[in-house]
Amino acid sequence: MSAVLRAEHLVRILPGEVPVTLVKDVSLAIEHGEFICIMGPSGSGKSSLLYLLGLLDVPTSGRVWLDGEETSGYGEDDLANRRLEKLGFVFQFHFLLAEFSVLDNVTLPIRRLGRLDASDARARGLTLLDRLGVVEQSAKYPHQLSGGQRQRVAIARALANDPLILLADEPTGNLDSASGGTVRQILKDLAHEMGKTVVAVTHDASFAAAADRRIGIVDGRIDADWRAV
Numbered sequence: 338m339s340a341v342l343r344a345e346h347l348v349r350i351l352p353g354e355v356p357v358t359l360v361k362d363v364s365l366a367i368e369h370g371e372f373i374c375i376m377g378p379s380g381s382g383k384s385s386l387l388y389l390l391g392l393l394d395v396p397t398s399g400r401v402w403l404d405g406e407e408t409s410g411y412g413e414d415d416l417a418n419r420r421l422e423k424l425g426f427v428f429q430f431h432f433l434l435a436e437f438s439v440l441d442n443v444t445l446p447i448r449r450l451g452r453l454d455a456s457d458a459r460a461r462g463l464t465l466l467d468r469l470g471v472v473e474q475s476a477k478y479p480h481q482l483s484g485g486q487r488q489r490v491a492i493a494r495a496l497a498n499d500p501l502i503l504l505a506d507e508p509t510g511n512l513d514s515a516s517g518g519t520v521r522q523i524l525k526d527l528a529h530e531m532g533k534t535v536v537a538v539t540h541d542a543s544f545a546a547a548a549d550r551r552i553g554i555v556d557g558r559i560d561a562d563w564r565a566v
Contacts, residue, residue, distance in 0.1 A: 340366035340402070341501055341534050347389055347399035349382075349557075359385035360396070361557035367502075372528035372535045374545040377554035383538045384506050386554060390536065391424055391504045392416045404501055421450050425495030429507035431487045433479040439466065439490050440475040446497040465493040469523065485516030492523060496533075503527060505537040509544055521547055 349360040359382045367373055377383045388394040390401060392408060395416075400409045404423060411419065420426075433442045443462040447453055453461065466472040469489040471482075479487055488508065495503055505524065509517035525547045527533040537548070545551050553560045 339369070339405075341369045341404055342367040342390060342536070343402040344390060345400050347386070347401070348397045349385055349389060349394065350397045359557055360389060363399075363554075363557075363559055365552065365559065367534060367536060369501075369534055370528055370532045372525055372547070372549045373537070373552060374548035374550075375536065375538045375552045375554055376540065376542075376545050377560075379540070381554045382557035383554045385557075387504055387506055387536065387538050391426060391502075392420050393426075421446060422498060423501045425498070425500035425503045427488070427491050427495050427503065427505040427508045429510040431479070431491040433487060433490060433494070435479055437478070438475065439471070439477055439479070439482070442479070442490060443494045443497055446494060450498050452498075462493070462497065465496055466490070469493050483516070484512050485519060488512060488516070488520050489523065492520070496527075500533075502534040502536060505535065507538055507540070509539070509541060517541070517544070 343366045345364045347360050347363040348358070351357040351359060363386060375383045375386060385394070389396050392401070392403065400407055402408065403419060408416070408419065437445065440459065440462050443465060444458045447458040447461060463472055463475060466475050469492060471486050471489050474482055474486055482490065508524065509520050512520065521544050524535050524537060528535045539545055
């Protein structure tokens with residue numbers, strides 16, 4: 338297998354009167370179809386690393402390769418296009434748009450990318466909602482759903498443009514144990530049955546136990562010896 342996502346010597350420093358280093362010299366490679374969990378104590382830099390890998394933030398130094406492309410020379414428009422085409426994002430708080438229906442939330446990235454007409458975008462959105470077990474909620478609005486249903490809709494939205502990689506930041510952190518278990522199984526199935534690459538930040542050891550590989554982050558650095566308590 339070849340790496341679909343690779344980083345070399347990533348550093349992220351927040352400038353200021355007292356600069357804060359969030360990520361310190363991180364290098365890693367993630368293969369097609371892997372389910373990876375990034376773990377570490379609160380404030381360890383794991384979410385900061387995820388944002389660098391997902392091209393949501395720009396490293397102070399170091400480089401990121403996405404699907405074989407080195408991204409350090411990309412401008413804002415290029416980065417936005419790569420995110421839209423190749424990456425899907427799921428966050429602890431789903432960030433569904435309250436004024437849009439469930440189906441419209443899912444089809445928004447499809448419409449932004451502009452590769453499908455309205456009819457095909459709707460059909461794809463319904464297919465994804467059906468796959469995730471919430472198609473019967475398609476005409477509802479986010480406030481009418483449970484927390485677990487909202488997160489499944491958010492995953493459907495993240496999959497809308499058939500991304501190479503799904504990145505999730507504490508995707509079960511705001512859910513009860515049953516809903517969290519459902520989301521964990523969905524992400525595992527996406528990697529193992531659909532061949533998606535899944536990279537998730539979590540503090541939940543039971544969630545991480547389902548991953549193919551776990552990466553410990555402590556004080557902004559990879560720590561192979563770190564283990565969740």
